[in-house]
Amino acid sequence: MVLDEEVRARAEAWSNAFGYIKSTAVVCAVELELPDILENHGGPMSLSQLSAAANCPAEPLYRLMRFLIFHGIFKKAQPPSVYYAQTPLSRFFASDKLGAFMLLQSTPATRNPTGLSAEALRNGTPLYLRSVNGADPWGNPAGFGMQVFTDAMTAHARDTTSLIVRNYPAAFEGVGSVVDVGGRHGMALGEFVQAFPWLQGISFDLPEVVAEAPPPRPRIELVGGSMFECVPKADAVILMWILHDWGDQDCIEILKKCKEAIPAGTGKVMIVDAIIDEDDDNDEFTGARLSLDMIMMAVTTKGKERTYKEWAYLLKEAGFTTFKVKNIDTVESVIEAFP
């Protein structure tokens, strides 16, 4: 190994050893609500202003911000005096964006999963939380409250639906009714019915999840049940971040139930999930998709992110004749499957 290469490799090794610190520090900033505070202030803030607003002493806050500025999360507004400002990146960590999803990543159940360990890789592992207390992880998560999971999924749904509305509105042309399977408290549908005023929606989720939901927005009905038994009928079915939680046989069962719910000639199933292409270095989201695959390995029994070929296999086995893919400039794509 030449010297330069060795220096680079040593620096990279240290970065890997400390890799978790960066996301831990971002979580700390989210918990202190720094992105929200700066956003609501409407401009750069001094250390003492930020310290007062976040109810955090200036000295540790200064060190945290120094670290986060180094990593491009926040920026200094007027160097060399200490004024802090948002960046496009820190805006994504506000509570109405991906901040809540960041908090889910910091829970011990997500951070310290039994599924991503040497023992689990050698021997297989049951779904993490089932192995902990027999609970259903999505309806009754252990180790963190249901609200943390719901908030994280709401943050995710808000971000992804806004991209579908912006980048693929044609998906809803000619669609009068839609059922969002695993729609949790109806956040995604809320955004869709607002964007497409002709749309009626059913948000369908486990009964215990629906029971906790606040009253739905107009033109949305919340229905409890299981997608393995029967899916409410509609012109189109949405499956957003559902199939990656499950193994192939379960996915085929779910897809068959969704196919039964739509009209044979005109209906469609819209899958909003990642498509893995590990050789595509030009796609900014390849790393995030592969990280999501690690999370699926960690917290589910057989869930995984899938390649195009793997999606094609599932859809064929479930009886769909054709499908098409739309890139929406995020981790997931929209895969539309037709009976």
Ligand SMILES: C[S@@+](CC[C@H](N)C(=O)[O-])C[C@H]1O[C@@H](n2cnc3c(N)ncnc32)[C@H](O)[C@@H]1O
């Ligand atoms: C990862 S979350 C996805 C939530 C939302 N679609 C999103 O994209 O943010 C998976 C959802 O599937 C729901 N779910 C799990 N098993 C289900 C079942 N058998 N029938 C209906 N929904 C189910 C969970 O309660 C949870 O809300």
Ligand SMILES: O=c1cc(-c2ccc(O)cc2)oc2c(O)c(O)ccc12
């Ligand atoms: O990012 C996640 C995390 C989970 C998760 C974490 C810890 C648990 O004990 C259970 C679940 O689940 C997720 C999930 O089901 C999903 O579809 C996307 C992301 C995550």
